[in-house]
Amino acid sequence: MNQLIESIRQELLPHLQIESLDPHDPVVVRQLSHPWQLLGVGNYAAVFCHPDYPDQVIKIYAPGRPGLAEEVEVYRRLGSHPAFSECLYAGENFLVLKRLYGKTLYDCMYLGSPIPRQVIQDIDQALAYARNCGLHPHDVHGRNVMMHEGRGLVVDVSDFLHQDACSAWDDLKKAYYWLYRPFLCPLRLRIPYFVLNFVRRGYRFLRRLTAFRT
Ligand SMILES: Nc1ncnc2c1ncn2[C@@H]1O[C@H](COP(=O)(O)OP(=O)(O)OP(=O)(O)O)[C@@H](O)[C@H]1O
Ligand SMILES: [Mg+2]
Structure with missing residues (x-):
């Protein structure tokens, strides 16, 4: 681990540029x-x-x-569970986490990889476990969950200390049972990234609209 930390500090961090151009869009990596x-x-x-x-x-x-500090605390509370990563080290602006193999459900849509029901059930169980640890599953969307060998994993827990309600996972499950299983999955459709991004932005817009009304 010490060697890894040393190479992070000496080889990775000095040349790297990460920019957050828009807080609602993924960061951009250069160099x-x-x-x-x-x-x-x-x-x-x-x-x-x-x-x-x-x-x-x-x-x-x-x-x-x-x-970053909140994410460390979430991992401390989660301990060890097969559907979650673990935090192995925390630096000033970086974390070393256990690697989870697999692809995000977002990428599965792009690749047209069938997502079995077991994946959804595993994630449901993992989120129930997190609640038992005193956490509040939050922001559980298609890029934050993964599939590996037919099992479900939760790859991003950084907002699990937030206490406000978040329906992202329930909405994703509805889309899975009402749209994906009956229509998209049998057709083996691959969804291009621009359509996925359009859905992502449209979803955020609708959420803001309904939050405004309630
Ligand atoms: N432990 C891990 N093992 C393998 N891949 C990972 C791991 N953690 C993150 N990733 C990959 O990196 C991507 C970004 O990580 P993460 O979701 O934690 O970032 P974030 O900026 O906190 O996301 P958000 O926008 O949801 O807040 C994930 O979608 C996943 O593809
Ligand atoms: Mg994420």
């Missing part, structure tokens, strides 16, 4: 040095891996994006 690889991006952070450390990932928060 990534070899052999580090970008695994994924969220609206707050970018996640990298190194071929010599196959079981760890490095989550680096974009400058000015808060939430």
Whole structure:
């Protein structure tokens, strides 16, 4: 672990540029040095891996994006559970997390990979476990959940201390049972990223509209 921390500080961080251009869109990564690889991006952070450390990932928060300390606390409360990652080390602006293998449900839609019901049930159970740990599942959307060998995983728990209600996972489940299983899945449709982004933005717009009305 010490060697990994040293290479993060000496090889990864000095050249890396992460920018959050719009707080509602994923961050943008520039100047990534070899052999580090970008695994994924969220609206707050970018996640990298190194071929010599196959079981760890490095989550680096974009400058000015808060939430690192909260994420550490969430992982402390979760302990060890097969559907969640674990926090192995916390730096000033980065975390070393246990790597979860698989693809996000968002990417499954793009690739046309069938998502079995077991994946949804596993995630439901994992979220129930998190509630038992005194947490509040929040922001559980298609980029924050993954599928691996037919099982479901939760890859991003950073907002689980927020107490306000969040219907993202319930809405995603509705879309799964009402839209995906009967129509999209049998057709084996691959959904291009621009359509997925359109749905993501439309969903956020609708949420804001209904929040405004209530
Ligand atoms: N432990 C992990 N193992 C493998 N891949 C991961 C891991 N954590 C994150 N990723 C990948 O990196 C992406 C971004 O990470 P994450 O969702 O934690 O960032 P975020 O900025 O907090 O997201 P959000 O916009 O939902 O707040 C994920 O969608 C996933 O593809
Ligand atoms: Mg995320």
